[in-house]
Amino acid sequence: MKAIQLGLLGAGTVAGGVVQVLQRNQAEIRRRAGRGIEIAAVAARDVAKARHSLGDSVPIGDDFEALVRRPDIDIVVELIGGTERARSLVLAAIAAGKPVVTANKALLAVHGTEIFEAARERGVAIGFEAAVAGGIPIIKSLREGLSANRIESIAGIINGTTNFILSEMRSKGLDFDVVLKKAQELGYAEADPAFDIEGVDAAHKATIMSAIAFGTPVQFERAHIEGISKLQAADIRYAEQLGYRIKLLGITKRRDDVGGIELRVHPTLIPATRLIANVEGAMNAVLVKGDAVGATLHYGRGAGAEPTASAVIADLVDVTRLITADPEHRVPHLAFQPDALAATQVLPIAQTITAFYLRLTVADEAGVLANLTRILADRRISIDAVLQRPNHEGGADGENQTDLIILTHDTLEGDMDAALALMQALPTVLAPIVKLRKEELA
Numbered sequence: 370m371k372a373i374q375l376g377l378l379g380a381g382t383v384a385g386g387v388v389q390v391l392q393r394n395q396a397e398i399r400r401r402a403g404r405g406i407e408i409a410a411v412a413a414r415d416v417a418k419a420r421h422s423l424g425d426s427v428p429i430g431d432d433f434e435a436l437v438r439r440p441d442i443d444i445v446v447e448l449i450g451g452t453e454r455a456r457s458l459v460l461a462a463i464a465a466g467k468p469v470v471t472a473n474k475a476l477l478a479v480h481g482t483e484i485f486e487a488a489r490e491r492g493v494a495i496g497f498e499a500a501v502a503g504g505i506p507i508i509k510s511l512r513e514g515l516s517a518n519r520i521e522s523i524a525g526i527i528n529g530t531t532n533f534i535l536s537e538m539r540s541k542g543l544d545f546d547v548v549l550k551k552a553q554e555l556g557y558a559e560a561d562p563a564f565d566i567e568g569v570d571a572a573h574k575a576t577i578m579s580a581i582a583f584g585t586p587v588q589f590e591r592a593h594i595e596g597i598s599k600l601q602a603a604d605i606r607y608a609e610q611l612g613y614r615i616k617l618l619g620i621t622k623r624r625d626d627v628g629g630i631e632l633r634v635h636p637t638l639i640p641a642t643r644l645i646a647n648v649e650g651a652m653n654a655v656l657v658k659g660d661a662v663g664a665t666l667h668y669g670r671g672a673g674a675e676p677t678a679s680a681v682i683a684d685l686v687d688v689t690r691l692i693t694a695d696p697e698h699r700v701p702h703l704a705f706q707p708d709a710l711a712a713t714q715v716l717p718i719a720q721t722i723t724a725f726y727l728r729l730t731v732a733d734e735a736g737v738l739a740n741l742t743r744i745l746a747d748r749r750i751s752i753d754a755v756l757q758r759p760n761h762e763g764g765a766d767g768e769n770q771t772d773l774i775i776l777t778h779d780t781l782e783g784d785m786d787a788a789l790a791l792m793q794a795l796p797t798v799l800a801p802i803v804k805l806r807k808e809e810l811a
């Protein structure tokens with residue numbers, strides 16, 4: 370089947386990520402979508418600059434208005450940001466009968482009602498997963514995965530730039546301005562970073578989630594918005610001493626008692642022990658409470674070129690499946706098209722690679738550790754950490770034995786088992802060795 374042809378509006382950070390990930394993963398994406406997804410053309414304000422950043426493999430021009438109407442374009446991808454030109458281009462694309470995928474939360478929070486209505490009338494889809502919490506599939510979760518629930522509340526760290534600033538200030542004692550500059554260099558910040566710092570970007574995202582969660586039109590103009598610019602270092606410190614972290618949260622809640630919805634963005638103290646309090650840097654996390662499921666926490670990269678591209682392209686796959694709307698091209702049960710399933714097999718455990726935690730009860734005498742580490746070294750198993758602790762289970766012999774905990778780096782499980790057999794056979798190893806697997810999940 371002919372590949373889907375994309376028209377890309379904009380050639381900045383996110384567009385660069387989309388071009389890169391589409392090229393790198395094209396075979397995998399085709400297996401999922403059922404057909405190829407190709408960039409037919411890019412529209413950029415500065416064509417030479419765009420060619421420099423996107424490379425020669427994609428045709429680049431500067432006529433945005435013509436691109437959204439071109440008959441050979443199947444899907445328009447809006448990545449310019451802002452609410453004015455983006456609005457008119459998206460409405461023009463819809464009028465031309467083209468589905469649109471956008472990362473633009475400002476556009477949807479402000480003009481969403483008009484855009485969704487136009488799309489409904491014209492019968493085209495609008496994909497906007499990238500607009501909220503970047504690479505985290507939160508729109509999909511709210512719209513599909515949690516569709517059985519009455520959503521009670523959503524609270525999220527949904528602005529990477531401000532979370533990055535707060536984290537770096539707290540952990541490294543860096544100044545606000547220094548960290549903001551770093552966030553801009555890393556491609557996290559909005560074109561006007563005041564949108565991040567003053568909480569407006571988080572409010573755009575909270576507005577979109579609120580509408581989806583509670584089935585209302587977007588109500589950005591009613592959101593309460595406070596950013597982090599007035600937050601003082603002393604308060605961050607005191608909060609710490611009391612066992613709290615301060616995070617900029619976007620919050621929306623159902624308030625059945627008064628027949629309303631809360632929608633607010635502000636710095637918030639959270640008990641330091643909560644998972645969400647430990648979300649650092651540009652990472653985002655969204656806590657959703659539903660009446661049936663309870664609390665679910667959705668965590669991942671909320672900003673940056675490739676994480677955002679991940680969400681844009683997921684929408685492109687969805688829209689491609691919709692365009693080809695016969696039953697075989699709906700969301701496949703196993704995510705891949707049935708005729709594209711691979712014969713790749715699950716590996717035997719001995720061929721898997723992981724790190725290990727070993728606990729050995731050993732005689733407390735010279736040379737024991739050296740013998741053990743030699744066995745590991747012979748199999749190129751490298752040690753991450755060693756901890757020795759008195760063994761209190763040893764009864765009468767307790768004074769002469771000790772617990773040795775060894776953490777290893779990643780290794781083949783087969784090699785580990787061979788080393789363990791040799792270690793276990795040593796006379797100085799006094800009890801069966803405990804072996805656990807360890808994953809850093811970094």
Ligand SMILES: NC(=O)c1ccc[n+]([C@@H]2O[C@H](COP(=O)([O-])OP(=O)(O)OC[C@H]3O[C@@H](n4cnc5c(N)ncnc54)[C@H](O)[C@@H]3O)[C@@H](O)[C@H]2O)c1
Nearest residue numbers: 379380381382383414448449450454472473556672673677
């Ligand atoms: N960077 C991220 O991490 C991230 C994450 C999620 C969503 N977004 C959203 O994605 C969109 C793009 O963000 P980005 O970070 O790639 O921005 P960017 O500034 O890097 O790129 C924007 C591109 O659009 C062009 N542009 C801007 N205004 C234009 C106009 N009026 N007409 C024509 N071209 C115009 C710019 O020249 C640039 O090439 C924004 O809506 C942003 O909010 C960004």
Ligand SMILES: N[C@@H](CCO)C(=O)O
Nearest residue numbers: 528529530557559672
């Ligand atoms: N400026 C935004 C980009 C992702 O939407 C942020 O920092 O989270």
Ligand code: NA
Nearest residue numbers: 498501503505
């Ligand atoms: Na998302």
